[in-house]
Amino acid sequence: MKRTAALKRYHELALPTTSEDGWRFTDLTGFDPDAYEFAETAQPAEIAPLIELELAGSARIDEGGAKIVEAPEGVVFAPLNEKDKRIGAFVATEDKIAAANAAFWRHGLLVEVPAGVELERPLHVRIESTVPKGSLPTRLLVVAGEGSRFTLIEEHVSAAEDLDAFTNCAVEVHVGAGAKLELVSVQRLSRQGWHFAHQHARLERDSELAWVCAGLGSKKSKTWISIDLADAGATSRVTGVYFADGSQHLDFDTFQEHVAPRTTSDFLFRGALREQATTVWRGMIRVEKEAQGTDAYQENRNLLLSRQAHANSIPGLEIMANDVRCSHGATVGQVDREQLFYLMSRGLSAGEAERLIVSGFFAEALDRIEREPIREALARALEARIP
Numbered sequence: 001m002k003r004t005a006a007l008k009r010y011h012e013l014a015l016p017t018t019s020e021d022g023w024r025f026t027d028l029t030g031f032d033p034d035a036y037e038f039a040e041t042a043q044p045a046e047i048a049p050l051i052e053l054e055l056a057g058s059a060r061i062d063e064g065g066a067k068i069v070e071a072p073e074g075v076v077f078a079p080l081n082e083k084d085k086r087i088g089a090f091v092a093t094e095d096k097i098a099a100a101n102a103a104f105w106r107h108g109l110l111v112e113v114p115a116g117v118e119l120e121r122p123l124h125v126r127i128e129s130t131v132p133k134g135s136l137p138t139r140l141l142v143v144a145g146e147g148s149r150f151t152l153i154e155e156h157v158s159a160a161e162d163l164d165a166f167t168n169c170a171v172e173v174h175v176g177a178g179a180k181l182e183l184v185s186v187q188r189l190s191r192q193g194w195h196f197a198h199q200h201a202r203l204e205r206d207s208e209l210a211w212v213c214a215g216l217g218s219k220k221s222k223t224w225i226s227i228d229l230a231d232a233g234a235t236s237r238v239t240g241v242y243f244a245d246g247s248q249h250l251d252f253d254t255f256q257e258h259v260a261p262r263t264t265s266d267f268l269f270r271g272a273l274r275e276q277a278t279t280v281w282r283g284m285i286r287v288e289k290e291a292q293g294t295d296a297y298q299e300n301r302n303l304l305l306s307r308q309a310h311a312n313s314i315p316g317l318e319i320m321a322n323d324v325r326c327s328h329g330a331t332v333g334q335v336d337r338e339q340l341f342y343l344m345s346r347g348l349s350a351g352e353a354e355r356l357i358v359s360g361f362f363a364e365a366l367d368r369i370e371r372e373p374i375r376e377a378l379a380r381a382l383e384a385r386i387p
Contacts, residue, residue: 003082006093006102013096025280025312026222026251031194033100036135036166039063043130045159050186051377056121056150059109061138062128066107074117080108080139087141090200090226091170097196097222101137101170108139111152115145115176122151122184122371129167129189130159137168144179144207151182151371156197158190158217165193173201173209177231180208184374188217188381191246195221203227203234203263212369214378215242215250215271216385222251229256229263229291239368240269241378243385244277244309251280256298258291258321267298270365272358273309274385282314285328289320299329303361305354305386307334355386 015031016023042062057072066079080087093099109125129136142152156167167189175181189195195218201209213225227236236256244250256265271279281300302311313330335357343353362382369375 002088003103006099009093010096010099010103013099015096022253022282026220026249031220033096033135033166036133038104038106039131039134042128043159045128045130047128047157047159050155050188050381051153051374053371053373054121055124056119058124058126060126060128061107061109063131063134063136066109072119072123074114075119076110076112077123078110080110080141084110084141086143086172086174087139090172090202091198097168098170098198101139101168101198104135105137105139105170108141110141112143113145113148113150116147117145118148119150122153124153124155126155126157127167127169128157128159129163129165129193131165133164135166135168140169140171142171142173142181142183144175144181146176147178148176149180151184153184153186153374155186156189156195158193161190162192163190165190167193167195169197171197171199175201175203175207175209177204178206182210182212182370184212186214186216187221187223190217191219191248193218197223199224200226201228201236203229203231203236205231206233207235209236210370211236211238212374213238213240214381215240215252216381218248218250220249222253224253226255227257227265229258229260229265231260232262234260235264237266237368238268239365241362241365241382242271242279243382244271244279245274245385246277248277249279252282254281254283254298256285256296258285258287258294258296261291262293263291264295265297268365268368269300270362271311272303272305272361272382273311274305276308278310280312283328284316284318285326286318287321287324287326292321292323294321294324294326296324296326297328301330302332303358304332304334351386355383358386359383
């Protein structure tokens with residue numbers, strides 16, 4: 001029934017335009033979701049891993065389905081059953097992209113860590129786009145049982161650097177009371193691909209979510225990140241890094257919803273842009289009337305490495321409670337030419353000096369990542385974007 005309603009919704013809705021709220025800076029001209037086909041099998045590909053570490057379990061999702069590479073003990077780590085009633089609890093079909101995922105997704109994964117279980121090593125899910133002009137709508141359902149502790153890495157990759165494909169992912173996260181989840185979402189798709197992701201988490205009493213988001217690939221993408229702090233004592237910390245060059249366009253739409261008292265959210269996004277790249281960040285903190293004692297912060301800073309690059313940064317606050325501490329910061333600026341000249345005067349080439357400046361710019365965000373291999377892998381990926 002859900003699919004039928006979503007399919008009807010998909011056919012009723014037009015693609016969003018720049019006249020609509022949330023799409024003002026992201027133009028989908030040239031994109032036709034119906035021009036991409038659903039493949040039955042994946043094409044073989046050798047894709048080097050970004051992060052090298054020992055895993056508790058790993059899975060791969062591609063056009064051929066969801067495959068468990070290594071199953072962890074004591075954890076539900078299995079292809080997602082579309083009859084699971086928790087699917088669609090958080091991600092609605094408000095636009096044509098979300099409706100397309102709800103109507104057409106075929107492959108997904110359920111990650112459910114039972115109450116009290118702690119995993120020392122991370123779980124890893126790799127979503128591979130391998131078919132030219134292929135459509136890959138996927139679902140990921142993550143459930144952290146009460147008092148559980150674990151790390152999950154979700155990685156989107158392409159089989160080729162010039163692969164023209166359409167990836168559309170929905171991620172729904174349930175964090176139980178007293179649980180702690182570190183969720184690492186990495187997007188490093190082809191520069192010819194279109195990517196959309198709706199990611200939504202709900203936090204229960206005294207739970208903690210540390211969410212790391214890295215945007216590195218795609219031709220044009222839009223990612224929604226929503227967090228519901230639904231019960232007292234819930235804490236979220238979102239750390240985002242992105243790098244866009246060429247004609248890339250990356251769009252992030254974030255929402256911190258404080259529903260219950262004494263909740264905390266800390267949001268930090270940093271991005272660097274080169275050549276003619278454009279980025280969008282739109283962030284909103286909403287505090288409901290009952291959410292007294294809220295402590296919320298959001299920050300977005302952008303470093304422009306060329307005069308043609310353009311970053312849009314749009315913070316927002318909507319506060320109904322009166323006992324809160326909420327603030328935000330947003331900046332867009334060029335590289336300090338005096339700093340660049342100083343480094344070059346010490347013997348560094350222009351590329352080396354720029355790489356050092358970029359490394360320092362991202363340092364504060366990367367230092368928030370708990371696991372050293374993940375932190376170092378993202379640092380290398382960001383630095384590699386400087387020629």
